Structures are given as structure tokens and as C-alpha cells.
Amino acid sequence: MNTSFTALLSLQVPIMQAPIGTAAGPELAASVSNAGALGSLPIWFLPLKNVSSMVTATMQLTYRPFSVNVRADLNQQSHVNAAVQSGASLVHLFWGDPTPYTAAIHDAGAKVIVTVASVDEAKQALDAGADILIAQGWEAGGHVRGNVTTMALVPVVVDIAGAVPVLAAGGIVDGRGLAAALMLGASGAAMGTRFVASEESRAHAGYKAALLAARQSEAVYLVDLFDIGWANAPHRALRNSTVRAWEAAGCPASGSRPNENEIVATRADGKSIERYSVVLPMVGASGNMEALVQYAGQGVEGIKEILPASRIVEATVYEASACLSEFRS
Ligand SMILES: Cc1cc2nc3c(=O)[nH]c(=O)nc-3n(C[C@H](O)[C@H](O)[C@H](O)COP(=O)(O)O)c2cc1C
Structure with a gap:
């Protein structure tokens, strides 16, 4: 299942494990990336001295790309530098203006992902040079940036994003959701709550x-x-x-x-x-x-089982492919 998102990052499937705070460590991020999707390692809450070892620990578990997640509102340039110097090739910015970060990330040879929750935020991220946008709808778990639903937000963000891939986030837990996201013009789906309910997540x-x-x-x-x-x-x-x-x-x-x-x-x-x-x-x-x-x-309510992350990725793609074939016939 190829999209502009998979092509840009050489992924096999258009799925991202959204950052889920302390519930996502190296084992989850690496399992998702090893399954051909994009894993995510939130580092914003770590003491700066621990950033490098967390990135290195993840790289020891996967050769594939994964993103590190920082909070744009916290002046986390030092976290970004430490992660990129340790080998992270993707930096994901959340909650605030990404503009102060993007040039340094690009200069270091990494790509920038930005979560947005409105057209204005999407424009700001595109002006700042974002390589990938995540359009987070109001249905989302965790910290919710905006007040527009995924269904309404994604198409308008896609319309202004041009060639920049947009992932849909918020309320997606299975292949039907991924198929719907693709129909809205997204290049993939970012799932958070679904991966909290994975075997590798550090959630209690x-x-x-x-x-x-x-x-x-x-x-x-x-x-x-x-x-x-x-x-x-x-x-x-x-x-x-x-x-x-x-x-x-x-x-x-x-x-x-x-x-x-x-x-x-x-x-x-x-x-x-x-x-x-x-x-x-x-x-x-x-x-x-x-x-x-x-x-x-x-x-x-659509999450029925705790599964290995790789199984979540496989099942989501399988179901989305079936939905899309049925739609075509
Ligand atoms: C437990 C949990 C923790 C989260 N922590 C973060 C975080 O650290 N950084 C971030 O950018 N987004 C965070 N989010 C938001 C997700 O990245 C994503 O936007 C959201 O989970 C998508 O909605 P869904 O949960 O319905 O899939 C978190 C979400 C959850 C459920």
C-alpha cells in the first residue's frame, strides 16, 4: 500500500504509531518500524542527559526510520540536537509554533513532522518547511490541540498541503479508519490509543x-x-x-x-x-x-484485544486493503 508518505520515508505501509507519551519506549517504536510502519519515540519529558541513550536504544532494535517527538512550546532545541546527533532522522513537533526549529533540523539532515489541528496551524507548519503534517482531529486521545473533527479537518489540510504528505489522526483504530483517511486524501493514519493497547506499550x-x-x-x-x-x-x-x-x-x-x-x-x-x-x-x-x-x-470502543504492535500494523493494512478493493468493485 504505497502513498506519498511511504515513498518519502521508504516505508511499507502508510501507518504511524502516534507518540503516546511515556507509554511509548524503544520497544514499541522499534516494533512498529520493523513492521514497515513508522514508530515514534516521545522524548520531550526526558531529562536532556537521557535523550541520546533512548534514541540509541531504539536504533539498536531497528534499522528502519522512527521519529522523535518534542513539544514545540518548551524550547526543546537541545533535545532536538541531542536526538539528531544520536542518529534520529525524523523530528516530530507538537503543541506550538514549529518555525524556530525547522531550519536547524533540516541543516542536520533530518526531516520535520508537525501535528496541526487547524488550517492556520497547517499553513504555519508549511511555511516553516514541514515535510509531513499530522492533522489531529478532536476525537483524538491524549492532548487535543483543536476543536475540529478528523473527518472535517483532514480534507482541508490536504487541500493546502500540496505535495506534503498529510496523516490523519484522531479516532482511528482499525483498517476501516485507515481506508477512510486515505479517501479523505490523507497519505496515511497515525494511531495513538490503538498502540497504547499493544503488548509493547509501557502502559499499566x-x-x-x-x-x-x-x-x-x-x-x-x-x-x-x-x-x-x-x-x-x-x-x-x-x-x-x-x-x-x-x-x-x-x-x-x-x-x-x-x-x-x-x-x-x-x-x-x-x-x-x-x-x-x-x-x-x-x-x-x-x-x-x-x-x-x-x-x-x-x-x-473499537479496540477489542491487546496485540503485538506488528499484528496491529498487519491487521490494519489487511482490513484497509479489503475495504478499498470492495470500494473499487
Ligand atoms: C496516551 C497518549 C499519550 C499521548 N502523548 C502524546 C505525546 O507525548 N506527544 C504527542 O505529540 N501526542 C501525544 N498524544 C496524541 C497522539 O500523538 C495522537 O494525536 C492521538 O493519539 C490520535 O488519536 P487516537 O488516540 O484516537 O488515535 C498522546 C495520545 C495518547 C492516547
Whole structure:
């Protein structure tokens, strides 16, 4: 299945594992890339001194390209430099103006991916020289940049992107979604929540189980609920006990929420996690995992099994190909 995205990066299939925060480490990114798709290694939350070793660890697991993900709003030029000097060939910028980053990335011989959520952001990224755009719709899990659905956003971004490949993100969990994205003019799909529910993801088993059990109405858009560590950043997550208690209290503002400042869990490194923290439940953490933020997109109800990442890639392509052949006949 060839598109301008696969041609640009010499991939076998038009799928990207979207960055999923701390749930994606070298094993997930490399498994996806080894399956012929594009893996993604978020590095924005790492201490600078750990960036190089994470990139190197991923390169030891795959010879194929993968992208590193940084936050444009955090002045992460040093993270970008460390990643590129360690061999990363693709830098993916999220949440903010990519312009200050792109020239240095290109000068270093790497390509730039930018997540956008509106036509204005797409224009900004194209002016900055982005090589690939990801159009993230409102259905998406994790931090949600805009307020337009994937179905409405992708075609208009495709129309202004010209030869620059556009990936659709938000609510896509299977081959039907990939086929639909291609029909909208996208050159592929970026899936986040689907890969949280993979064997290689570092998400806690309880979080993965919650994804399998969730109804789509439980993947709720929260303007600023889980804001400790990243304020003023809307996100989509499952309606868990923390969300329910906050809703029952009348959705009070930050500072007046139920059990504000309560420590509900402990990370593998011994650091405390507060109830309204941005930190997701990871393998190795202990405590009340259910109370922590469980990011999920609206496609969550279509996820039925925890699978190896390579199997997710294969099944998605297989199903998309079947959909597209049926459409042609
Ligand atoms: C658990 C989780 C963590 C995320 N963390 C990041 C991140 O670190 N960087 C980023 O650019 N996007 C992040 N996102 C957003 C995804 O990259 C992507 O846009 C989104 O998952 C697409 O929607 P979907 O989950 O419905 O597939 C995250 C999403 C999830 C579900």
C-alpha cells in the first residue's frame, strides 16, 4: 500500500504509531518500524542527559526510520540536537509554533513532522518547511490541540498541503479508519490509543484493560482537569473515578477540586503522582492506577484485544486493503 508518505520515508505501509507519551519506549517504536510502519519515540519529558541513550536504544532494535517527538512550546532545541546527533532522522513537533526549529533540523539532515489541528496551524507548519503534517482531529486521545473533527479537518489540510504528505489522526483504530483517511486524501493514519493497547506499550495492565472495556462515550474531552505538569492543555481521557468525583462536585476549577493535592500513586522511580497529574499509569508504578489519567480517543470502543504492535500494523493494512478493493468493485 504505497502513498506519498511511504515513498518519502521508504516505508511499507502508510501507518504511524502516534507518540503516546511515556507509554511509548524503544520497544514499541522499534516494533512498529520493523513492521514497515513508522514508530515514534516521545522524548520531550526526558531529562536532556537521557535523550541520546533512548534514541540509541531504539536504533539498536531497528534499522528502519522512527521519529522523535518534542513539544514545540518548551524550547526543546537541545533535545532536538541531542536526538539528531544520536542518529534520529525524523523530528516530530507538537503543541506550538514549529518555525524556530525547522531550519536547524533540516541543516542536520533530518526531516520535520508537525501535528496541526487547524488550517492556520497547517499553513504555519508549511511555511516553516514541514515535510509531513499530522492533522489531529478532536476525537483524538491524549492532548487535543483543536476543536475540529478528523473527518472535517483532514480534507482541508490536504487541500493546502500540496505535495506534503498529510496523516490523519484522531479516532482511528482499525483498517476501516485507515481506508477512510486515505479517501479523505490523507497519505496515511497515525494511531495513538490503538498502540497504547499493544503488548509493547509501557502502559499499566489496568489502563490497557480499561481501554478494552471502555465505551466511546467514556472518552471525554477535559479542558484542564489533569493539569499538574502541563496546564492549559485540553485532553481526552477515560471517565474514571477522578473524573466522576469532579463531575459530581460540579466541575470546579483547578485548586478547588475534590481531593486536590492527594498522592494517589508512586512511579517506578519512587516519585509521587498526584490525583490531577498529567502522568499516565505505567508499568512499574504502584497505588491507585485507576484514579490516574487514562488518555483515550473516541475510537476506543473499537479496540477489542491487546496485540503485538506488528499484528496491529498487519491487521490494519489487511482490513484497509479489503475495504478499498470492495470500494473499487
Ligand atoms: C496516551 C497518549 C499519550 C499521548 N502523548 C502524546 C505525546 O507525548 N506527544 C504527542 O505529540 N501526542 C501525544 N498524544 C496524541 C497522539 O500523538 C495522537 O494525536 C492521538 O493519539 C490520535 O488519536 P487516537 O488516540 O484516537 O488515535 C498522546 C495520545 C495518547 C492516547
